[in-house]
Amino acid sequence: MEQIEFDYPAKRRVTGRAHVGVVGSGDLEVLLEPRDGNGAHVFIRTSVDGFRDTWKAVMDRFFSRYDGSVGIQINDAGATPGSVLLRLEQAVEVSER
């Protein structure tokens, strides 16, 4: 069990929030909601230790295309980087619906 936090610069205000996924084996839960102030904050709790660099790479890629000022909480049960990115994109889609 490891807790990881990241901050990213983000300017765009968002209004919607989204909850997707489940903390089941190989999957994860994403809670995305609007955040006051400039910047996005990511808070990750993962059952698999030692993958901070991988999380950073996934988040860097996600925030290279997304500029919403949001708080993202991830509860992870061993999802692969691909699943993480898909869940994040799903959360964005739901929040903008």
Add this chain to the structure above:
Amino acid sequence: MNIDFIHRESFIELDARARAHSLLDAGTAREILGPFDRVESPWLLMQGVTPQADDGCVVMKGKIAGQAAVVIALEGAFQGGSMGEVSGAKLTAALDLACADCEKGRPTSAVMLLETGGVRLQEANLGLAAIAEIMASILALRKHAPVICVTAGTVGCFGGMSLAAGLSSYILLTREARLGLNGPEVIEQESGVDEFDSSDRALIWAIHGGEQRYATGLADALVEDDTQQVAEAVRQFVLKGVPLVHRSSQVSLYRERIAALDTSRQWDPMELRATWGKSGDEKEKR
């Protein structure tokens, strides 16, 4: 019963939130203590287990067939749908609030979507206490309004929560569902592979499977894995109201059944259907 496999909308493939939503009348569902309220288990983090923001228990208030109802759905994919302190408290509180509404003259039915292995082992005694409270709350509510248990699969309903299912007014299963006190692996572990081979899927479903449970009179409805069929069956139970006699009140019937069973030889599941399926007619059959 048979519906087009391609065009049906699977109930089993829905997560707990979508299952609860699908049973309530359109536009009436309102989630209570949702994931953004972040009422999660305080015990899992201490043991290195990632918690879920709703503790795997979804509570939704709304209407079914135009009548007030609360749906409580357990998420089988999170920790096997196990009952911890928080998920247990959410389920108990939902039943108690429904009971309080009934006493104030506003009949409120409860639907429990149980996909659970029972007590969450990481929360041990708190989970046991939670299940005792749930059972007490079911007994209080079922006098006023029906408590409907739905187990669709794929987890099934085992352990202490099978007792909660047993106390409910109506039990609705699919062929994929399993319902039993001790799961196959527990029986094999405790009594040996000769007693129960937990790798034998045909054996498991012949004992615990939804079809067998229904055929032996231990469930009230057997439906296809189809969201509309499940929702319609739930609606019918809500409209039916409190049963004249609850299954769990028929103590002498079940005592006599067990007393009459010759355990000196091996019974097979079809024989049990023939013997028990016909003797449970004290209660009106659907």
